Amino acid sequence: MRKTWIALMPLVIAxxxxxxxxxxxxxxxxxxxxxxxxxxxxxxxLKLSGVSLYAARQKIQVYKFAKSWMRMMALGITEQTYDSPSRFKPTAVRQSFYEDCVRYKLARK
Structure with a gap:
């Protein structure tokens, strides 16, 4: 019986x-x-092309969003992006943001 438990324990843990x-x-x-x-x-x-943070904010204010939470979140994401010294390409930023967001959402579950 003990050998059976020892054999099954790694399977249960896995x-x-x-x-x-x-x-x-x-x-x-x-x-x-x-x-x-x-x-x-x-x-x-926008940041890499030399557009100021002020101009980027103005573009966001004019844009029509589908959900109420999107405008404030877009402003926050834009401000954090401009505050970062990063010079990564936009595709790398997109991938990194998505992976970190998914990791955060899964960790909260």
Whole structure:
């Protein structure tokens, strides 16, 4: 009996570890991360092209957003992007933002 438990214990531990990693992101969270990544990439494009933070904010204020939370979040993401000394390409910023957002959302579950 003891040998059976010793043999089954690694399988049980592996199963528990696998189920903990297999959490899926809700559709709304995926949308939010994807949208935020796109916003960060656009802000990085504007920053690298020499557009001032003031002008970038004005562009955001004029844009029509689908959801109420988007305008404030876009302003925050843009401001953080401009505050960063990063000179990464927008595609790298998009990828990094998305991965970090997904990691954060999964950690909160």
């Amino acid at each position: 199963g528990v570890a696998h189920s903990a990693q297999a959490k899926e992101l809700a559709t709304q969270d995926q949308y939010m991360c994807s949208w935020g990544a796109g916003t960060a990439a656009r802000a990085q494009e």
